[in-house]
Amino acid sequence: MSLELLLSRLERFPTVGLCDLPTPLRPLKNLSQHLGGPMIWEKREDVTGQGMGGNKLRKLDRVLHRAVQDGADTLVSGGVVQSNSQRQVAAAAAILGLDCHLAVYHGRVTPPTAQYNTSGNALLNHLYGATLHPKTWTGDRNGPVQALAQELLAEGKRPFVVPYGVSDALGAVGYSSAIAEIAAQSAQNGFTPTSVVHCTGSGATQAGLAMGAQSALPDCKIVGIDIDAEPERVKGDVIEYAIGGAALLGIPFDASQIEVIAGHAGPAYGIPNDATIHALQIAGRFEALTLDPVYSAKGMAGLIALIRTGHWKNDDNVIFLNTGGTPSLFAYADALSILPFSRS
Ligand SMILES: Cc1ncc(COP(=O)(O)O)c(C=O)c1O
Structure with missing residues:
Protein backbone atom coordinates (compact mmCIF):
# COMPACT_ATOMS: atom_id res chain seq x y z
CA MET A 1 0.00 0.00 0.00
CA SER A 2 1.08 3.57 -0.61
CA LEU A 3 0.00 7.19 -0.62
CA GLU A 4 -0.90 6.92 -4.31
CA LEU A 5 -3.20 3.97 -3.68
CA LEU A 6 -4.92 5.72 -0.76
CA LEU A 7 -5.45 8.79 -2.95
CA SER A 8 -6.83 6.72 -5.81
CA ARG A 9 -9.26 4.91 -3.45
CA LEU A 10 -10.38 8.25 -1.97
CA GLU A 11 -11.33 9.42 -5.46
CA ARG A 12 -14.16 6.88 -5.39
CA PHE A 13 -15.82 9.00 -2.68
CA PRO A 14 -16.73 12.39 -4.15
CA THR A 15 -16.91 15.57 -2.07
CA VAL A 16 -19.42 18.41 -2.12
CA GLY A 17 -16.64 21.02 -2.11
CA LEU A 18 -16.94 22.29 1.47
CA CYS A 19 -13.20 22.41 2.19
CA ASP A 20 -10.24 24.57 1.15
CA LEU A 21 -7.48 21.97 1.03
CA PRO A 22 -4.71 21.23 1.74
CA THR A 23 -4.62 22.85 5.17
CA PRO A 24 -1.20 24.28 6.11
CA LEU A 25 1.51 22.42 8.02
CA ARG A 26 3.66 24.86 10.01
CA PRO A 27 6.68 24.37 12.28
CA LEU A 28 6.21 25.42 15.92
CA LYS A 29 9.83 26.39 16.56
CA ASN A 30 9.21 28.53 19.65
CA LEU A 31 7.09 25.91 21.36
CA SER A 32 9.56 23.13 20.46
CA GLN A 33 12.38 25.17 21.97
CA HIS A 34 10.38 26.02 25.08
CA LEU A 35 9.47 22.39 25.71
CA GLY A 36 12.96 21.13 24.84
CA GLY A 37 11.68 18.05 23.08
CA PRO A 38 11.13 16.93 19.47
CA MET A 39 10.36 19.30 16.59
CA ILE A 40 6.63 20.04 16.78
CA TRP A 41 4.56 20.87 13.71
CA GLU A 42 0.97 22.09 13.58
CA LYS A 43 -1.43 20.66 11.00
CA ARG A 44 -4.02 23.42 10.74
CA GLU A 45 -7.32 21.59 10.65
CA ASP A 46 -8.84 24.68 12.25
CA VAL A 47 -8.86 26.27 8.79
CA THR A 48 -10.47 23.54 6.70
CA GLY A 49 -13.06 25.92 5.24
CA GLN A 50 -15.96 28.27 5.89
CA GLY A 51 -18.04 28.39 9.06
CA MET A 52 -14.85 28.88 11.12
CA GLY A 53 -13.36 25.54 10.04
CA GLY A 54 -12.54 22.47 12.10
CA SER A 167 -18.48 9.81 13.17
CA ASP A 168 -19.18 6.68 11.16
CA ALA A 169 -17.30 4.64 8.57
CA LEU A 170 -17.81 7.22 5.80
CA GLY A 171 -16.72 10.00 8.16
CA ALA A 172 -13.50 8.05 8.73
CA VAL A 173 -13.01 7.71 4.97
CA GLY A 174 -13.43 11.49 4.71
CA TYR A 175 -10.88 12.13 7.42
CA SER A 176 -8.25 9.85 5.93
CA SER A 177 -7.56 12.57 3.36
CA ALA A 178 -5.80 14.48 6.18
CA ILE A 179 -3.13 11.80 6.51
CA ALA A 180 -2.62 11.82 2.74
CA GLU A 181 -1.91 15.57 3.01
CA ILE A 182 0.40 15.03 5.98
CA ALA A 183 2.34 12.35 4.07
CA ALA A 184 2.86 14.68 1.09
CA GLN A 185 3.61 17.82 3.16
CA SER A 186 6.07 16.13 5.53
CA ALA A 187 7.91 14.61 2.54
CA GLN A 188 8.13 18.10 0.98
CA ASN A 189 9.65 19.32 4.25
CA GLY A 190 12.16 16.49 4.27
CA PHE A 191 10.94 14.40 7.22
CA THR A 192 8.77 11.46 8.17
CA PRO A 193 6.64 12.21 11.23
CA THR A 194 7.23 9.92 14.21
CA SER A 195 3.73 10.60 15.55
CA VAL A 196 0.57 12.58 14.90
CA VAL A 197 -0.99 13.67 18.21
CA HIS A 198 -4.58 14.90 18.45
CA CYS A 199 -7.60 14.91 20.73
CA THR A 200 -10.12 12.13 20.16
CA GLY A 201 -13.79 11.86 21.14
CA SER A 202 -16.47 10.48 18.85
CA GLY A 203 -13.75 8.59 17.02
CA ALA A 204 -13.82 9.05 13.24
CA THR A 205 -10.96 11.57 13.18
CA GLN A 206 -8.59 9.05 14.72
CA ALA A 207 -10.11 6.22 12.70
CA GLY A 208 -9.41 8.06 9.43
CA LEU A 209 -5.88 9.03 10.48
CA ALA A 210 -5.03 5.54 11.73
CA MET A 211 -6.30 3.52 8.79
CA GLY A 212 -4.89 6.08 6.34
CA ALA A 213 -1.48 6.08 8.04
CA GLN A 214 -1.22 2.30 7.89
CA SER A 215 -1.29 2.69 4.10
CA ALA A 216 0.35 6.06 3.44
CA LEU A 217 2.67 6.63 6.45
CA PRO A 218 3.34 3.21 8.01
CA ASP A 219 6.17 4.45 10.28
CA CYS A 220 4.01 7.13 11.89
CA LYS A 221 2.07 6.45 15.09
CA ILE A 222 -1.35 8.04 15.56
CA VAL A 223 -1.74 9.08 19.21
CA GLY A 224 -5.27 9.96 20.30
CA ILE A 225 -5.69 11.93 23.53
CA ASP A 226 -9.07 11.08 25.09
CA ILE A 227 -11.13 14.19 25.88
CA ASP A 228 -14.36 12.38 26.78
CA ALA A 229 -13.00 10.75 29.97
CA GLU A 230 -14.16 7.48 28.38
CA PRO A 231 -10.97 6.05 26.83
CA GLU A 232 -12.27 2.48 26.39
CA ARG A 233 -15.48 3.64 24.68
CA VAL A 234 -13.46 5.99 22.46
CA LYS A 235 -11.02 3.22 21.48
CA GLY A 236 -13.88 0.87 20.63
CA ASP A 237 -15.54 3.49 18.43
CA VAL A 238 -12.25 4.34 16.69
CA ILE A 239 -11.71 0.68 15.86
CA GLU A 240 -15.30 0.20 14.64
CA TYR A 241 -15.14 3.21 12.27
CA ALA A 242 -11.63 2.35 11.07
CA ILE A 243 -12.67 -1.23 10.24
CA GLY A 244 -15.73 0.10 8.40
CA GLY A 245 -13.79 2.85 6.65
CA ALA A 246 -10.98 0.55 5.57
CA ALA A 247 -13.56 -1.86 4.14
CA LEU A 248 -15.14 0.98 2.12
CA LEU A 249 -11.74 2.03 0.80
CA GLY A 250 -10.55 -1.55 0.28
CA ILE A 251 -7.37 -1.05 2.33
CA PRO A 252 -5.94 -3.18 5.17
CA PHE A 253 -6.31 -2.15 8.81
CA ASP A 254 -4.72 -3.57 11.98
CA ALA A 255 -6.74 -2.64 15.10
CA SER A 256 -3.91 -3.59 17.48
CA GLN A 257 -2.13 -0.32 16.60
CA ILE A 258 -4.89 1.97 17.92
CA GLU A 259 -3.58 4.06 20.81
CA VAL A 260 -5.92 6.18 22.97
CA ILE A 261 -4.24 7.91 25.91
CA ALA A 262 -6.24 8.64 29.07
CA GLY A 263 -5.60 11.17 31.82
CA HIS A 264 -5.92 14.54 30.07
CA ALA A 265 -9.71 14.93 29.87
CA GLY A 266 -9.84 17.06 33.01
CA PRO A 267 -12.50 16.47 35.65
CA ALA A 268 -15.09 15.71 32.95
CA TYR A 269 -15.95 16.29 29.30
CA GLY A 270 -16.26 20.02 28.67
CA ILE A 271 -14.55 21.11 31.89
CA PRO A 272 -10.92 22.33 31.73
CA ASN A 273 -8.37 21.75 34.52
CA ASP A 274 -5.07 23.53 35.28
CA ALA A 275 -3.18 21.48 32.65
CA THR A 276 -5.78 22.41 30.00
CA ILE A 277 -5.44 26.10 30.81
CA HIS A 278 -1.63 25.89 30.91
CA ALA A 279 -1.69 24.30 27.43
CA LEU A 280 -3.96 27.10 26.16
CA GLN A 281 -1.63 29.70 27.63
CA ILE A 282 1.71 28.44 26.37
CA ALA A 283 0.33 27.64 22.89
CA GLY A 284 -0.91 31.22 22.72
CA ARG A 285 2.17 32.80 24.27
CA PHE A 286 4.77 31.00 22.14
CA GLU A 287 2.97 30.46 18.81
CA ALA A 288 -0.30 32.48 18.72
CA LEU A 289 -1.79 29.00 18.44
CA THR A 290 -5.41 29.45 19.52
CA LEU A 291 -6.68 26.31 21.20
CA ASP A 292 -10.03 25.61 22.85
CA PRO A 293 -10.71 24.39 26.41
CA VAL A 294 -12.86 21.37 25.47
CA TYR A 295 -10.81 19.64 22.78
CA SER A 296 -7.55 20.94 21.35
CA ALA A 297 -6.08 22.26 24.62
CA LYS A 298 -6.63 18.85 26.21
CA GLY A 299 -4.85 17.32 23.20
CA MET A 300 -1.99 19.78 23.68
CA ALA A 301 -1.90 18.99 27.43
CA GLY A 302 -1.43 15.33 26.45
CA LEU A 303 1.36 16.23 24.01
CA ILE A 304 3.16 18.34 26.65
CA ALA A 305 2.90 15.53 29.21
CA LEU A 306 4.30 12.98 26.73
CA ILE A 307 7.21 15.28 25.88
CA ARG A 308 7.97 15.79 29.57
CA THR A 309 8.15 12.03 30.13
CA GLY A 310 10.69 11.70 27.30
CA HIS A 311 8.35 9.92 24.90
CA TRP A 312 10.28 11.17 21.83
CA LYS A 313 13.90 11.86 20.84
CA ASN A 314 14.94 15.45 20.15
CA ASP A 315 15.41 14.74 16.43
CA ASP A 316 11.90 13.29 16.07
CA ASN A 317 9.21 15.25 14.22
CA VAL A 318 5.82 15.20 15.91
CA ILE A 319 2.71 16.70 14.34
CA PHE A 320 0.06 18.28 16.56
CA LEU A 321 -3.22 18.12 14.67
CA ASN A 322 -5.11 21.30 15.57
CA THR A 323 -8.69 20.10 15.14
CA GLY A 324 -10.22 23.58 15.59
CA GLY A 325 -12.83 24.53 18.15
CA THR A 326 -11.78 28.16 18.58
CA PRO A 327 -15.37 29.50 18.85
CA SER A 328 -15.97 27.72 22.16
CA LEU A 329 -13.02 29.60 23.67
CA PHE A 330 -15.23 32.67 23.87
CA ALA A 331 -18.01 30.76 25.62
CA TYR A 332 -15.51 29.87 28.38
CA ALA A 333 -13.95 33.34 28.71
CA ASP A 334 -14.83 33.90 32.37
CA ALA A 335 -13.53 30.45 33.33
CA LEU A 336 -10.17 30.98 31.61
CA SER A 337 -9.01 34.30 32.94
CA ILE A 338 -8.61 33.04 36.50
CA LEU A 339 -5.11 31.53 36.32
CA PRO A 340 -2.01 33.73 36.03
CA PHE A 341 0.34 32.90 33.15
CA SER A 342 2.98 30.33 34.07
CA ARG A 343 5.85 29.28 31.77
CA SER A 344 6.67 26.00 33.48
C1 LIG B 1 -12.42 20.77 18.05
C2 LIG B 1 -12.59 19.29 18.07
N1 LIG B 1 -11.49 18.53 18.13
C3 LIG B 1 -11.56 17.18 18.16
C4 LIG B 1 -12.76 16.53 18.14
C5 LIG B 1 -12.76 15.04 18.21
O1 LIG B 1 -12.94 14.47 16.95
P1 LIG B 1 -13.72 13.10 16.87
O2 LIG B 1 -15.08 13.38 17.46
O3 LIG B 1 -13.75 12.75 15.43
O4 LIG B 1 -13.00 12.11 17.70
C6 LIG B 1 -13.95 17.28 18.07
C7 LIG B 1 -15.25 16.61 18.08
O5 LIG B 1 -16.27 17.14 18.36
C8 LIG B 1 -13.86 18.69 18.03
O6 LIG B 1 -14.95 19.47 17.96
Missing part, protein backbone atom coordinates in the same frame (compact mmCIF):
# COMPACT_ATOMS: atom_id res chain seq x y z
CA ASN A 55 -12.05 18.73 11.67
CA LYS A 56 -15.72 17.93 11.01
CA LEU A 57 -15.83 19.79 7.67
CA ARG A 58 -13.38 17.30 6.17
CA LYS A 59 -15.69 14.42 7.16
CA LEU A 60 -18.83 16.29 6.08
CA ASP A 61 -17.35 16.98 2.65
CA ARG A 62 -17.73 13.29 1.76
CA VAL A 63 -20.63 12.34 4.08
CA LEU A 64 -22.89 15.05 2.65
CA HIS A 65 -22.37 13.87 -0.91
CA ARG A 66 -24.79 11.12 0.10
CA ALA A 67 -27.27 13.69 1.42
CA VAL A 68 -27.20 15.54 -1.89
CA GLN A 69 -27.50 12.28 -3.86
CA ASP A 70 -30.47 11.22 -1.70
CA GLY A 71 -32.22 14.51 -2.49
CA ALA A 72 -32.28 15.60 1.15
CA ASP A 73 -33.59 19.08 1.93
CA THR A 74 -32.70 19.11 5.65
CA LEU A 75 -29.66 18.13 7.72
CA VAL A 76 -30.36 16.76 11.19
CA SER A 77 -27.69 16.29 13.85
CA GLY A 78 -27.04 16.60 17.57
CA GLY A 79 -24.52 17.66 20.16
CA VAL A 80 -23.94 19.65 23.33
CA VAL A 81 -24.58 23.41 23.48
CA GLN A 82 -20.98 24.27 22.48
CA SER A 83 -20.57 21.44 19.95
CA ASN A 84 -18.20 22.32 17.11
CA SER A 85 -19.67 19.45 15.15
CA GLN A 86 -23.16 20.95 15.16
CA ARG A 87 -21.80 24.35 14.18
CA GLN A 88 -20.02 22.82 11.18
CA VAL A 89 -23.19 20.91 10.19
CA ALA A 90 -25.11 24.21 10.38
CA ALA A 91 -22.43 25.90 8.26
CA ALA A 92 -22.49 23.10 5.68
CA ALA A 93 -26.28 23.28 5.46
CA ALA A 94 -26.11 27.04 4.83
CA ILE A 95 -23.49 26.54 2.09
CA LEU A 96 -25.44 23.71 0.42
CA GLY A 97 -28.77 25.56 0.62
CA LEU A 98 -30.31 23.02 3.01
CA ASP A 99 -32.32 23.49 6.21
CA CYS A 100 -30.67 22.40 9.45
CA HIS A 101 -32.29 21.05 12.64
CA LEU A 102 -30.13 20.29 15.67
CA ALA A 103 -30.90 18.31 18.85
CA VAL A 104 -29.04 20.37 21.46
CA TYR A 105 -28.15 18.37 24.57
CA HIS A 106 -28.37 20.19 27.88
CA GLY A 107 -27.05 18.60 31.06
CA ARG A 108 -23.92 16.83 29.83
CA VAL A 109 -21.90 19.94 30.65
CA THR A 110 -22.89 22.13 33.60
CA PRO A 111 -22.51 25.64 32.12
CA PRO A 112 -19.14 26.85 33.44
CA THR A 113 -19.82 30.52 32.57
CA ALA A 114 -22.71 32.90 32.08
CA GLN A 115 -21.80 33.10 28.35
CA TYR A 116 -21.93 29.33 27.77
CA ASN A 117 -25.48 29.09 26.38
CA THR A 118 -25.35 32.16 24.12
CA SER A 119 -21.78 32.70 22.89
CA GLY A 120 -19.31 30.79 20.71
CA ASN A 121 -20.80 27.89 18.76
CA ALA A 122 -24.30 28.53 20.18
CA LEU A 123 -24.26 32.01 18.64
CA LEU A 124 -22.91 30.73 15.32
CA ASN A 125 -25.65 28.07 15.08
CA HIS A 126 -28.19 30.91 15.15
CA LEU A 127 -26.27 33.00 12.62
CA TYR A 128 -26.01 30.03 10.23
CA GLY A 129 -29.79 29.61 10.41
CA ALA A 130 -30.13 26.29 12.26
CA THR A 131 -33.31 25.45 14.15
CA LEU A 132 -32.36 24.34 17.66
CA HIS A 133 -34.32 21.68 19.59
CA PRO A 134 -33.32 21.57 23.29
CA LYS A 135 -33.08 17.99 24.64
CA THR A 136 -32.04 16.57 27.99
CA TRP A 137 -28.75 14.63 27.80
CA THR A 138 -29.28 10.95 28.61
CA GLY A 139 -26.01 9.53 27.28
CA ASP A 140 -27.70 8.42 24.05
CA ARG A 141 -25.87 10.43 21.39
CA ASN A 142 -27.87 9.50 18.31
CA GLY A 143 -31.32 8.42 19.58
CA PRO A 144 -32.79 11.95 19.90
CA VAL A 145 -31.35 12.85 16.47
CA GLN A 146 -33.09 9.87 14.86
CA ALA A 147 -36.34 10.78 16.64
CA LEU A 148 -36.07 14.37 15.41
CA ALA A 149 -35.51 13.11 11.86
CA GLN A 150 -38.67 10.97 12.11
CA GLU A 151 -40.68 14.04 13.23
CA LEU A 152 -39.36 16.07 10.29
CA LEU A 153 -40.15 13.21 7.90
CA ALA A 154 -43.73 13.12 9.21
CA GLU A 155 -43.94 16.85 8.46
CA GLY A 156 -43.02 16.18 4.82
CA LYS A 157 -39.31 17.09 4.99
CA ARG A 158 -36.54 14.97 3.42
CA PRO A 159 -34.09 14.74 6.36
CA PHE A 160 -30.53 13.40 6.23
CA VAL A 161 -29.08 12.34 9.58
CA VAL A 162 -25.51 13.35 10.32
CA PRO A 163 -24.31 11.13 13.20
CA TYR A 164 -22.99 12.62 16.46
CA GLY A 165 -19.55 14.07 15.76
CA VAL A 166 -19.91 13.13 12.05
